[in-house]
Amino acid sequence: MPDGEDFAGRFLAMLAAERGAAANTLAAYRRDLTAAQEELGDLSVADADALASLGKAWGGLAASSLARRCSALRQFYGFLVDEGVRADDPSAALPRPRTRRPLPRLLSRAEVERFLALAEEEASAERREAVRLLTLLELLYGSGLRASELVSLPLAAVPRDAPFLYVVGKGGQQRMVPVSTRARQALSRWVALRIEGRPAGASNARFLFPSNGASGHLTRVRLFQLLRELAVRADIDPERISPHVLRHAFASHLLEGGADLRVLQMLLGHADIATTQIYTHVESERLVALVNARHPLAKIPSSR
Template sequence: MAAGQDSALIDRFLEMLAAEAGAARNTLTAYATDLRGASGFLHGRLGDADAAALERLAESWMQLARSTAARKAAALRRFYGFLADEGLRGDDPSGALPRPSTQRSLPRILTHGDVERIFDEIAAALARANPVPLDYRLAALIELLYGSGLRATELVSLPRKAISPDRPFLILRGKGERERLVPISDRARRAVAEWAAFVPVDSPWLFPSGKSHLSRIRLYQIIRALGARAGIPPERISPHVLRHAFATHLLEGGADLRALQAMLGHADIATTQIYTHVDSKRLVELVNSRHPLADIKPRVDDSETRA
């Protein structure tokens, strides 16, 4: 991969970062500096660097402050995650990078009230005298994001006939080319069927746009605009936040962690465990009400009976 290709990949990543996270100019500048610096060290081979190359790069950070090395590693991990999501790489070599801290930040989530306001906005749009086709598209997008936990890339690139009205599941090939079974709710299948009536019959995509399908960046913009109408600040909502909400709310409802891992397509259960940040009071109540010992009366000490 030539240096010019590195530059194009970095620009594409920064464009996505601005749309997904609403990153400030200073943040984007920092990412650009770190990534272009890494590309220079690797002689323009950042995009196709292997684990050994990244280990050499990390060694060059030995004299840097711990926080600086952590920032550079985080930028690269996010960059390679983006390449994998976009299908630009079949692997993610960032496991070779150092992790100065093992503590992971909790994902941003939406409350149940947030989600209700989002669906109220969609319902209001569809209840108008003459809903426009894009209202039906929005309903289908949100139902699949929040109802099935699809990744943004998986969602926008769905084939036109991927979801059938009489089949309550979808087989997806996601990150790392892993296949998984994704349940599709009755609501989502109904929303997709209503939107599909507006999709050109010769389109290979469920969500077409121009000569291809809806882009991830356009999806972020659509979700943020919907969030604004529902009173949700733009930094609190994105397609990935809706995926987080899907996972968190399922766990709060009693879903099994292994089942959730399968639905989300996580290779490692440790990734899914980040969603166990539920209210501690609820966990205590869960143990008290659902644990087998909850039905067993405590033994009364004989000495207490005789006293």
Template sequence: MKLADTRAIALFLDMLAGEQGAAANTLSAYGRDLSGASADLGGGLADASAGQLESLFAGWADLAPASVARKRSSLRRFFAFLVAEGIRPDNPAAGLAAVKPGRPLPKTLSHGDVDRLFQTLDRLLAERPGPAMIRMKALMELLYGSGLRASELVSLPRNAIRPPQPFAIVTGKGNKERMVPISAAALEAVRAQLAQVPPSGRWLFPSGKGHLGRVRLFQLVKGLAAEAGLDPARLSPHVLRHAFATHMLAGGADLRALQTLLGHADISTTERYTHVDSQRLVQTVTALHPLADG
């Protein structure tokens, strides 16, 4: 039995309200989680495979542990309901790993890794010129060049970036706006992307009736990693955001400025997303400490 996501989600919420007496806030949260997951999967949530859910789950790496835990619970209960109702025979969410407190930071990339990615991207763009590679170039330049969250990137309005203006106004978590600088290379890539998006279009990266999904972005990044000879398990949009942060900090960026660029409400979050190697710390102390010559 195949059921459209909107109908399946509505039936699930009706069950929670009628049989389990779920509170209005709970119903609203579950509804948002499931509708968002459905949108990311192009309306294919009810028929999703375990692999698709794992990719979806990985795309939430930038969210707070409590939010990820709630989304995981939403998915597991939703699919348990579908199984109980005979709508599908299996629960693909049963194996989703629990969120552990203090989740480790994602692996970062060396400058050499980043160079390989962009060299490969330029080669592919030359070999396969067309809309898909033009879009990929813009996505990658904005991910690494501006440190955008995956959700912020895929949902950029068509006019969010207006070359030659070297910045964009991005709406991040909590509907908070911030100004994000756009590099010259990213501006050039966005110009090319804009040329293939109708002026009346709503999104910079359209897909179907909406915009590109986070899961699809996750898959595209991993595909590029494989083309570049890098381990796809090491690559994700969030890893590129993390690389942006660590490379900016290593280059001398101020932590407070980086906090603003990343859109973090709390400086401690920025400190978790960035790390400086011990050698650079030793060099800094040696160069700047007033007793270093003593």
């Protein structure tokens, strides 16, 4: 975005330095600002009427895409005001589409158990690829890791004495993630096999899940493929399987078991509790039963 490059660059640098925004987030914000400049020209001087016109110009976008672009612009203009570039903030004129975040697909406990059972059966012969897949699956469903967090885990993250992984999540934020007994057992098996057939001193040796190439780690795309291939063998519709679906199952099944929402927020690495609430697939009947059983008023007899 030539005319506003300096301001956009300073804005993106601020997001990276002060908010720890990830590279993908910064790239998305840059695309959104570029799209706005293609419609309006120099964004630093655009007025409220110009911003209001974006609703019509972007009328063909999905509500979620429009909301994301408008969010980027609101933050950009807030930055310009903070920096003294503008005295006014025209972003109130931007459209405010109503969006509802779609809930991820949900696997039942029985389906997850079938999925895990097949992975365990295939890993029983201690074949390297099968043990790796079992370990990946145990960490996705047993610890609720994001795909990007999982595939990029360094070997140093593997717990020795404490049953936790140290994970670097979105924005470079580090958190501790509990590792179940099952997952620790799978990890031990995998660590013993992971360097099999690898040249000493390979550049990918620092990763827990090194790629089959000369360097780097297993990719998210390959993880996705491995899970769908296992789904076919487990007679589960592969369209219903992804790393995020297993993360969602982790969250949903914990909530069903009575986990606290704030604890779940910490485990998932969510900055905002509102994001965690998307994972609440707890049935309304169970919530009513919980209130009736645990609320103090439930123990006071009704006067009627």
